[in-house]
Amino acid sequence: MDIRTLGKTISERRRSLGLTQERLAKMAGLSRRTIQALESGTLQDLGFDRVMRILGVLGLSFSPSADARKRKRGLWMAAKNASVSYRGELSADMLEQALATAEVPSGFEAHVGHFLDESPLDYVVMAVEEAAQLEHRAPAEIWANVARLAQRHSINRKDLWA
Structure with missing residues (x-):
């Protein structure tokens, strides 16, 4: 695969x-200009590490296919990760509803904060993608809800989700 493809x-x-170019750039630790140049085909070289960071965030590999990612149960994985070290467990359905409505079930605010601040970025992307699909909504709507949730519940990554 060449860099244009x-x-x-x-x-x-x-x-x-x-995702906007700006948000993808933040999540991958790159500049928006780099993402723009890559997507427009004007970038000559990017380097393996940078390519892998972008692909990892997007759930792609060198054989770009989202099919394997869809089988990973992103909401379930993200909910399990968010429930680590908490007494109650955030379910995949609860996380889906939080992402769809920007409303957190009472008593699970810390779980959502953990999800936003500590979950691997690809888990967040998978959860957003799956919630959008299950709720029959555009992913951009779910990302807007992530930003709303982050304003109330995120500490470490609040700027990433803005």
């Missing part, structure tokens, strides 16, 4: 997830 694939996947 990779850029096109990344652009298509980013858009299907409802």
